[in-house]
Amino acid sequence: MGRPAQISRPAVLAAALEVADEHGLDAVTMQAVAARLGVTAMALYRHVRSKDDLLDGLVEALLTEFPPPDPSLPWRERLALTATAVRASAGRHPAVFPLLLRRPAETDQARRVRDGVLAALREAGLDDERAARAERLISTAVLGYAASEAAGRFGHHAREVRDADFEILLDVIGACVDPGGSRSCRE
Amino acid sequence: MGRPAQISRPAVLAAALEVADEHGLDAVTMQAVAARLGVTAMALYRHVRSKDDLLDGLVEALLTEFPPPDPSLPWRERLALTATAVRASAGRHPAVFPLLLRRPAETDQARRVRDGVLAALREAGLDDERAARAERLISTAVLGYAASEAAGRFGHHAREVRDADFEILLDVIGACVDPGGSRSCRE
DNA sequence: ACCTGAACACCGTTCAAGT
DNA sequence: ACCTGAACACCGTTCAAGT
Numbered sequence: 143m144g145r146p147a148q149i150s151r152p153a154v155l156a157a158a159l160e161v162a163d164e165h166g167l168d169a170v171t172m173q174a175v176a177a178r179l180g181v182t183a184m185a186l187y188r189h190v191r192s193k194d195d196l197l198d199g200l201v202e203a204l205l206t207e208f209p210p211p212d213p214s215l216p217w218r219e220r221l222a223l224t225a226t227a228v229r230a231s232a233g234r235h236p237a238v239f240p241l242l243l244r245r246p247a248e249t250d251q252a253r254r255v256r257d258g259v260l261a262a263l264r265e266a267g268l269d270d271e272r273a274a275r276a277e278r279l280i281s282t283a284v285l286g287y288a289a290s291e292a293a294g295r296f297g298h299h300a301r302e303v304r305d306a307d308f309e310i311l312l313d314v315i316g317a318c319v320d321p322g323g324s325r326s327c328r329e
Numbered sequence: 330m331g332r333p334a335q336i337s338r339p340a341v342l343a344a345a346l347e348v349a350d351e352h353g354l355d356a357v358t359m360q361a362v363a364a365r366l367g368v369t370a371m372a373l374y375r376h377v378r379s380k381d382d383l384l385d386g387l388v389e390a391l392l393t394e395f396p397p398p399d400p401s402l403p404w405r406e407r408l409a410l411t412a413t414a415v416r417a418s419a420g421r422h423p424a425v426f427p428l429l430l431r432r433p434a435e436t437d438q439a440r441r442v443r444d445g446v447l448a449a450l451r452e453a454g455l456d457d458e459r460a461a462r463a464e465r466l467i468s469t470a471v472l473g474y475a476a477s478e479a480a481g482r483f484g485h486h487a488r489e490v491r492d493a494d495f496e497i498l499l500d501v502i503g504a505c506v507d508p509g510g511s512r513s514c515r516e
Numbered sequence: 517a518c519c520t521g522a523a524c525a526c527c528g529t530t531c532a533a534g535t
Numbered sequence: 536a537c538c539t540g541a542a543c544a545c546c547g548t549t550c551a552a553g554t
Contacts (some may be wrong), residue, residue, distance in 0.1 A: 358545085358546065358547085358549095359546080359547065360545085360546080361546085370546095370547080370548090371548085371549090371550095372536070374547095374549090379547080380546095380547065380548090380550080407543075
């Protein structure tokens with residue numbers, strides 16, 4: 143007894159993310175992840191409860207890629223930085239990213255990201271209820287856009303076109319939240 | 330020979346949709362769909378090329394639930410009607426709906442829906458390029474919202490709150506497109 | 517022409533057994 | 536304590552065989 147562990151939960155999640163990035167979500171089988179770590183599939187069950195738990199862990203790992211922006215920056219820039227980080231993450235992990243829209247937003251990392259956005263929106267002058275509503279709409283629009291782009295729904299368009307689309311999305315969000323802009327999000 | 334067919338592709342898709350609605354996407358196995366039709370799993374392969382083809386057919390079937398709005402209605406109302414139909418479809422088919430965001434938008438039904446939205450946007454005064462861009466952003470926001478709501482990402486909120494969120498989303502879209510509103514989508 | 521039975525390679529998961 | 540071998544029920548898919 144006291145045998146040292148060959149693998150760990152973070153190592154399992156990292157291996158699973160690599161498999162997903164390289165070969166797609168369907169290729170993420172317990173055997174493929176285990177093989178990448180040099181163990182058998184059964185060894186994974188010591189570090190993840192089930193395959194579903196593994197996928198939840200993958201989502202949580204993705205969320206760590208959205209770092210909290212420097213709080214000294216203006217709120218508009220903080221929102222844009224987070225949105226851009228989300229979009230970049232979708233580009234790196236197109237297979238896993240769509241899971242963000244299907245799994246509950248009630249994990250530690252999800253709360254952390256949401257709290258950052260909420261803080262920016264309150265700084266823009268929205269009260270708690272309006273900020274919460276704006277956060278739901280903004281996160282949905284940004285996740286939806288990033289997921290669509292990563293899935294290739296806009297694939298036949300050049301990168302410049304997609305970049306311009308994303309800029310406009312950020313503009314609309316900004317205008318909607320800004321005290322001097324369209325007031326839809328503030329009323 | 331000349332043996333009459335017991336099942337058809339539409340029947341297979343309808344059975345698969347029922348299974349998905351009742352028991353989730355993971356429950357959509359070839360055997361489960363076949364069992365609902367009273368045949369064996371192998372019989373399905375005469376009507377769908379593969380399970381992937383079956384899922385593509387399911388997406389196509391969902392898209393038929395967004396009927397083209399009466400063209401005599403004003404563009405704003407047409408957009409709202411389509412968006413509302415999309416949201417209602419997500420509510421009826423929460424398991425299948427997320428596939429809309431992951432599969433290509435280059436099918437007959439997808440084109441039909443997109444053309445309807447594009448026509449409304451041109452009527453609002455957008456040129457071809459701006460209308461195409463607005464369509465991408467609008468469809469993404471609406472699909473993202475509907476998928477999130479159906480997946481329960483907003484599940485802890487009361488229906489009234491979600492209805493109000495959706496109204497605001499429609500308002501923002503309208504303001505963004507309207508000649509007299511915020512000009513982000515028109516510049 | 518349409519469906520079935522048998523078979524194949526694979527999947528997630530369990531459990532007792534090894535070290 | 537940690538990992539493995541063997542086993543189970545299931546999955547998508549094929550192909551020759553039945554009617």
